[in-house]
Amino acid sequence: MILWKEIDVTTTVRIELKDVTAQVSATLTKSDVKNGTCYVYVPHTTAGVTINENADPDVVGDLLATLEELVPVQGDYRHVEGNSDAHMKASMMGFSQIIPIMEGKLALGTWQGIYFCEFDGPRKRKMLIGITG
Amino acid sequence: MILWKEIDVTTTVRIELKDVTAQVSATLTKSDVKNGTCYVYVPHTTAGVTINENADPDVVGDLLATLEELVPVQGDYRHVEGNSDAHMKASMMGFSQIIPIMEGKLALGTWQGIYFCEFDGPRKRKMLIGITG
Amino acid sequence: MILWKEIDVTTTVRIELKDVTAQVSATLTKSDVKNGTCYVYVPHTTAGVTINENADPDVVGDLLATLEELVPVQGDYRHVEGNSDAHMKASMMGFSQIIPIMEGKLALGTWQGIYFCEFDGPRKRKMLIGITG
Numbered sequence: 149m150i151l152w153k154e155i156d157v158t159t160t161v162r163i164e165l166k167d168v169t170a171q172v173s174a175t176l177t178k179s180d181v182k183n184g185t186c187y188v189y190v191p192h193t194t195a196g197v198t199i200n201e202n203a204d205p206d207v208v209g210d211l212l213a214t215l216e217e218l219v220p221v222q223g224d225y226r227h228v229e230g231n232s233d234a235h236m237k238a239s240m241m242g243f244s245q246i247i248p249i250m251e252g253k254l255a256l257g258t259w260q261g262i263y264f265c266e267f268d269g270p271r272k273r274k275m276l277i278g279i280t281g
Numbered sequence: 282m283i284l285w286k287e288i289d290v291t292t293t294v295r296i297e298l299k300d301v302t303a304q305v306s307a308t309l310t311k312s313d314v315k316n317g318t319c320y321v322y323v324p325h326t327t328a329g330v331t332i333n334e335n336a337d338p339d340v341v342g343d344l345l346a347t348l349e350e351l352v353p354v355q356g357d358y359r360h361v362e363g364n365s366d367a368h369m370k371a372s373m374m375g376f377s378q379i380i381p382i383m384e385g386k387l388a389l390g391t392w393q394g395i396y397f398c399e400f401d402g403p404r405k406r407k408m409l410i411g412i413t414g
Numbered sequence: 415m416i417l418w419k420e421i422d423v424t425t426t427v428r429i430e431l432k433d434v435t436a437q438v439s440a441t442l443t444k445s446d447v448k449n450g451t452c453y454v455y456v457p458h459t460t461a462g463v464t465i466n467e468n469a470d471p472d473v474v475g476d477l478l479a480t481l482e483e484l485v486p487v488q489g490d491y492r493h494v495e496g497n498s499d500a501h502m503k504a505s506m507m508g509f510s511q512i513i514p515i516m517e518g519k520l521a522l523g524t525w526q527g528i529y530f531c532e533f534d535g536p537r538k539r540k541m542l543i544g545i546t547g
Contacts, residue, residue, distance in 0.1 A: 149316075149414075150316065150317055150318055150413075150414060152316070152381045152383055152388065183415075183416065183418070184416055185416055185453065185544060185546075187318065187379055187381070189379060189380070189381050189388075190390075191388065191389065191390030191391075191393060192390050192392075192393075193332070193333050193334040193340075193390065193392045193393055198505045198509075199459070199505070199509045200459050200501055200504070200505055201459040201501060204493055204494075204495075206491075206492040206493040206494070206498075207459075207493050207498065207501050209492055209493075210491045210492055210493050210498035210501065210502070211498075211501060211502055211505060213490075213491075214485060214489075214498070214499075214502045215502075218351060218484060218485075219347060219351075223347075224346075225339075225343045225346075226339040226342055226343055227337055227339040227340050227342075227343050228337075228339070229337075232339075232340065232343035232344075232347070233347075235333055235334060235340050235343065235344060236343070236344055236347045236348075238333070239331045239332070239333055239344060239374060240373060240506060241505060242375060242508060243331075243332045243378065243393075244378065244379040245509065245510065246379070246453055246455060246510040246512070247455070248418045248453070248455050248542050248544055250418055255418065255455075255457065255542060256457065257456075257457030257458050257459065257540075258457075259458075259459045260457060260458075260459055260509075274390075276381050276388060278318060278381055280318070281415075281416060282449075282547070283449065283450055283451055283546075283547060285449070285514045285516055285521065320451065320512055320514070322512060322513070322514050322521075323523075324521065324522065324523030324524075324526060325523050325525075325526075326465070326466050326467040326473075326523065326525045326526055351484060352480060352484075356480075357479075358472075358476045358479075359472040359475055359476055360470055360472040360473050360475075360476050361470075361472070362470075365472075365473065365476035365477075365480070366480075368466055368467060368473050368476065368477060369476070369477055369480045369481075371466070372464045372465070372466055372477060372507060373506060375508060376464075376465045376511070376526075377511065377512040379512070407523075409514050409521060411451060411514055413451075
């Protein structure tokens, strides 16, 4: 059995890594699962999800700057909506993450946080959190 | 319990994002799972799998062009087979995707499709689809 | 039910793709699972995990060289620890992999190996292996 729960995520700028660890943890806490697996799924094509450092905000800033450098918003793209960079960045980060559940908690590493990756905001977005175990 | 099913995928050019959503959906339909998780796994090293927009084909074209720009087929590579770019592109897109199953259907977002990523075709390829729930 | 097991990984240089397939396989062998799913999770933010060719070591060399070219260690980064490139590389490769289990074995493709991706070593690292089925 797996329980999928839909969570709202509101982003406020064009590109943003938003820490959603607390929202994912809260979903786990409401379940009775002590040992299992947590899935985070993003049902969009210009937003994704990754894991990275939650201590120094400069890390997230550097990730966004590096993504902009690798895949600039302006480029020789054919898609007329002007957000081809966002589609590429989302595929590079991925649309899902798996996190182990141990002793009733997300078994994230010491410095790990879960980041919703907005690449074409600001928008009202969703993510699906699945808990099984 | 999980059921893994092997599906054939035939690609027709060197690099190609092939929409396999219908094949994955058909595998789910044949199972009785109403609520669960679907896994797509690619057992190759020069092909991967991603999720992205299934509406405007220019999006997929821009993804391929951007991947070619970031990791050109010609480069200062040591691997003698001449497909080092394909290995890199596959690791960038990933070898598996997770999709939630809700109400007996893949809970893909409105614009999401599942794409088999061929980076060293044309070839006869395989993917494994796992359904659990 | 899922069993998560913690495995030590020692890396010896700054960037390295270390083949951990044997360690993951050994964890599966100790379980009784014949049909299921194996998860590999890396609880770090400057190391990840990918799958790629385990035959010609030049493939792995080319992957590392390409990652260095795309995201150089020296760059216009703000994070003072000097390892922003490692955070980015880890997010590009990802922090988890899923591998199908069939007939009691990892259903890896013929040329696939599982690689722990060290981007800020040498260090003593960990990975979590989850077996379910």
